[in-house]
Amino acid sequence: MSNDHQELATREKRAASRLDLGGRLWFFVGALVFYVISLVLPQAGSVRGYEVLLQTSAADDAGIKITEYVYAILIFLGIGVLTTLTLLTRRLAVAIPAWMLTTVGLAYSVFAMWLRQTRSSADDGVEMNLGFWISLLAVVLAFLGYATTIFRRNPEQEQLAQARAASDNLDVVGRMQQQANISAAENPLLVDDRRSRATERHKKD
Numbered sequence: 620m621s622n623d624h625q626e627l628a629t630r631e632k633r634a635a636s637r638l639d640l641g642g643r644l645w646f647f648v649g650a651l652v653f654y655v656i657s658l659v660l661p662q663a664g665s666v667r668g669y670e671v672l673l674q675t676s677a678a679d680d681a682g683i684k685i686t687e688y689v690y691a692i693l694i695f696l697g698i699g700v701l702t703t704l705t706l707l708t709r710r711l712a713v714a715i716p717a718w719m720l721t722t723v724g725l726a727y728s729v730f731a732m733w734l735r736q737t738r739s740s741a742d743d744g745v746e747m748n749l750g751f752w753i754s755l756l757a758v759v760l761a762f763l764g765y766a767t768t769i770f771r772r773n774p775e776q777e778q779l780a781q782a783r784a785a786s787d788n789l790d791v792v793g794r795m796q797q798q799a800n801i802s803a804a805e806n807p808l809l810v811d812d813r814r815s816r817a818t819e820r821h822k823k824d
Contacts, residue, residue, distance in 0.1 A: 638709045638768055646764030647702055653757035654698045660750030663687065663735065668750045686731040693724035694754060698761050711769065718765035725758050 640647065658668040666681045672691040674683075697720030705714045728751075735747055 638705070638711055638714055639771075640706075640709065640764075640768060643764050643768050644706075646760050646767075647706055650698050650757045650761035650764065651702060651706075653753050653760065654694065657750045657754035657757060660753060661748040662691075662750035662754070663748055664746065665748075668754060684731065684734050686727060686734050690724060690727040690731045693720050693727055694758055697721040697724055698757055702761055714765060714769055717761070718769055721758055721761045721765060725762050728755050728758060 658672070660668060662668045662671050663683060664681050666678050666683060668691070670678045671683055671687055672695055674688055678688075697717050701713055701717030701720065704710075705717055732747060
């Protein structure tokens, strides 16, 4: 492999490790803003989002379910921690686990809602409150942002891929074989023209 081709491959791999957020940046900014707001708003009854996250006595007294605790931890890690790091570093290695956590968090939100609605003490007045719906909006924004970013090539990566595809990646032996094939195709002594000559003889007869 030529040095130029190898260098292009290395640069392409390096470019693939970086995210180009482009206009999708606002998905992540919106997710972070809504998530922070959800922490100070009531999530279930009068229990605020940060109280669920910290598993305080107020959350325990309100009968917060294990799924709601898990949901709070998932979105804290996926949005609060890793999405913040994604915006700061623009690294694919950070974005992938963030995307995984927000995806699982989105699924857990449905599970948490279902358990809250079907609990045995449904008449206790502890219902999903505004904070939960704001946090769910944050999760949806983060999920959409990652889903439309992680699997998209950035412009630098596309340019390097095209340059690598167009570059000469043959070594010395490969070039000799290529030249031999070209020479063989152009050598009249190696061209199989038996059929055409037989046709000419048939016409003469």
